[in-house]
Amino acid sequence: MKFGIVTLFPEMFGAITEHGVTGRAIKNQIVQMQYVNPREFAGDVHRTVDSRPYGGGPGMLMLANPLLQAIDAAKAGLKCSDAPRVVYVSPQGKPFDQAAAQEFSQRQAIVFVCGRYEGIDERVIDIAVDEEWSLGDFVVSGGELPVMAMIDATVRLIPGVLGHKDSAAEDSFFQGLLDCPHYTRPEHFAGRDVPEVLLSGNHALIKRWRLKQALGRTWQRRPDLLERRELSKDERKMLEEFIQELAP
Numbered sequence: 001m002k003f004g005i006v007t008l009f010p011e012m013f014g015a016i017t018e019h020g021v022t023g024r025a026i027k028n029q030i031v032q033m034q035y036v037n038p039r040e041f042a043g044d045v046h047r048t049v050d051s052r053p054y055g056g057g058p059g060m061l062m063l064a065n066p067l068l069q070a071i072d073a074a075k076a077g078l079k080c081s082d083a084p085r086v087v088y089v090s091p092q093g094k095p096f097d098q099a100a101a102q103e104f105s106q107r108q109a110i111v112f113v114c115g116r117y118e119g120i121d122e123r124v125i126d127i128a129v130d131e132e133w134s135l136g137d138f139v140v141s142g143g144e145l146p147v148m149a150m151i152d153a154t155v156r157l158i159p160g161v162l163g164h165k166d167s168a169a170e171d172s173f174f175q176g177l178l179d180c181p182h183y184t185r186p187e188h189f190a191g192r193d194v195p196e197v198l199l200s201g202n203h204a205l206i207k208r209w210r211l212k213q214a215l216g217r218t219w220q221r222r223p224d225l226l227e228r229r230e231l232s233k234d235e236r237k238m239l240e241e242f243i244q245e246l247a248p
């Protein structure tokens with residue numbers, strides 16, 4: 001999978017290209033990253049990429065012309081048979097979630113546009129942006145960090161990227177639930193023991209316990225996620241049991 005990144009700060013992306021699962025995916029050439037800096041297309045001697053907003057207001061906006069040229073260069077640079085879709089990441093976008101990461105991971109390529117300042121001239125969105133996505137309802141200084149998070153969430157779902165093939169599949173967000181509690185050695189720590197079932201070696205029981213914990217936690221912390229998820233008869237029974245066990 002290829003990513004074309006339009007950004008004023010390409011060096012920020014070292015955070016995902018030099019480390020961990022994403023770094024290994026790039027080293028193994030499962031993933032390719034290319035960068036285009038709008039400053040390369042700034043016409044004037046000062047290489048200006050921002051300008052004050054018409055109508056007044058605080059802050060600056062990214063100029064359309066350098067951005068549009070950078071987006072075109074990024075699309076061309078990916079050399080994809082199907083033109084890659086251009087994704088602009090901003091607080092005004094559609095909420096990104098695991099399902100979106102799953103869908104992104106099946107694409108051949110994506111061009112991400114990282115806004116800075118107070119955003120970009122709207123005509124760039126009208127002319128060149130195919131999709132607008134948001135990492136959540138908050139503002140950071142630039143689109144780079146949200147884009148890196150989206151790329152990380154996407155890349156780990158590409159087959160062959162994660163060592164233990166089940167790791168991603170077991171990501172409980174896969175089943176629309178929060179994750180269950182996890183334990184590792186030592187068995188006894190700070191006067192707290194690992195739940196017996198996890199030491200039993202009974203994989204059916206362990207699987208059931210984990211699903212029950214995931215259902216219970218989701219019910220406790222994120223009831224909104226439960227609303228969006230059909231529960232099977234057995235899952236409903238497990239959730240009832242979990243609630244019973246809370247306040248016997």
Ligand SMILES: CN(C)c1cccc(CNc2ccc(C(N)=O)cn2)c1
Pocket residue numbers: 089090091115116117118119120133134135136137138139140141142143146
């Ligand atoms: C209107 N405005 C402030 C703005 C507009 C566009 C880009 C930026 C750059 N900052 C970002 C980008 C994305 C997100 C997110 N939630 O995905 C948060 N912050 C800011």
